[in-house]
Amino acid sequence: MGIVKILFIYHVDDEVRSIISAGLEDVENKIQLIYPEDLSKGNLELLGRDADCIIGRGPWLELLENADKLKLYIQPGTGIDRLSITMKNYSKYKDIIITNIHGSAYSCAQHSVAMLLTLTNKLFDHHNNMIQGKWRTNKPQSTGLRNVTVGLLGYGPINQFVHSFLRGFEIDFAVLKRSWSNDDNSIGINESHKFTKAQIDEFMEKVDIVMIAAPLTSETEGLIGSRQLELLGSDGYLVTVARGPIVDQQALYEALYHQRIAGAGLDVWYNYSPEEVDGKSYPYDENFPFHKLDNVILSPHRSHSPSNQNLRYQSILHNIRCLALGESNYVNIVNIDQGY
Secondary structure, eight states: OOOEEEEEOSOOOHHHHHHHHHHTGGGTTTEEEEOOSOOOHHHHHHHHTTOSEEEOSOOOHHHHHTOTTOOEEEOSSSOOHHHHHHHTTOTTGGGSEEEOOOTTHHHHHHHHHHHHHHHHTTHHHHHHHHHTTOOSOSOSOOOOOEEEEEEEEOOSHHHHHHHHHHTTSEEEEEEEESOOOGGGGGGOOOGGGEEEGGGHHHHHHHOSEEEEOOOOOTTTTTOBOHHHHHHHOTTOEEEEOSOGGGBOHHHHHHHHHTTSSSEEEEOOOSOSSOOEETTEEOOSOTTOOGGGOSSEEEOOSOTTOOSOHHHHTHHHHHHHHHHHHTOOOOSSBOOTTTTO
16 A cells, blocks of 8 residues: 555644654655645545545545545544434445444533533532622522432443442442443443333333433434433433533423423534624523523533643544554454444
């Protein structure tokens, strides 16, 4: 194989370029890293014709169809729901390796647990009471993380870390996965606490807290609606760092507004292109003003923002190295048809 051309179809800052160069020193004579200044579609399509590997979140059909030498596509993020739509229309997607990254799983899990503890310990309420000069008020009272059941909806890298972080509390765990195998016995979940998608109602009724970190697929979209939130109950909490549409927006807002659940921590949304008005942008449907509720923690899709970018890019470096050396031990290969 000649020089392997790696095309980035998004702006890559100097810090990340340095990380990538340092991490590929051993194969630098086998690869060419292409960071275009001109990110117009026309220029990227032209460069893509000779690319062996393309890295970026938003490919389009013309780019892929004209990339005759493409062998590897890397999504520099975890979620592939939008990528799947494009790839399913790409005539040769089954002939290339498609990977994503899980380098931010630890920080996403940390953020998820932080939102949960902020909710259960009523930290914002206590903070605001202190600002208002309310000293040692009896309310609100914290919710103890003892003798409760935490439900992990999805058990990929993020919720595996969540499971690890929360094991120090005196709580039980339940897990809902797409499917179970004998190899899953090692995670230490009681058989009666193992659920599949078909058992979503039983799962929601069993748990006191649900932590959502699952991919958005045709199977998970709208998985949690009014009925499931009602089963979670008025003392229940929901925390999600997954895609917003896994939980029905109207059902979630109404459950919070009417206090059918105790609270929610939300790092993901339904509208990612809000209009700016008076210098402010709110990603909410005007019918569902989550920011006016006092039982919700809001986060602008930033759980995936580790301070150590090195960790985030390790799998990208590994997969580029595999391509350059003609090896096959790629990591984080995704199945477009399954959606993760």
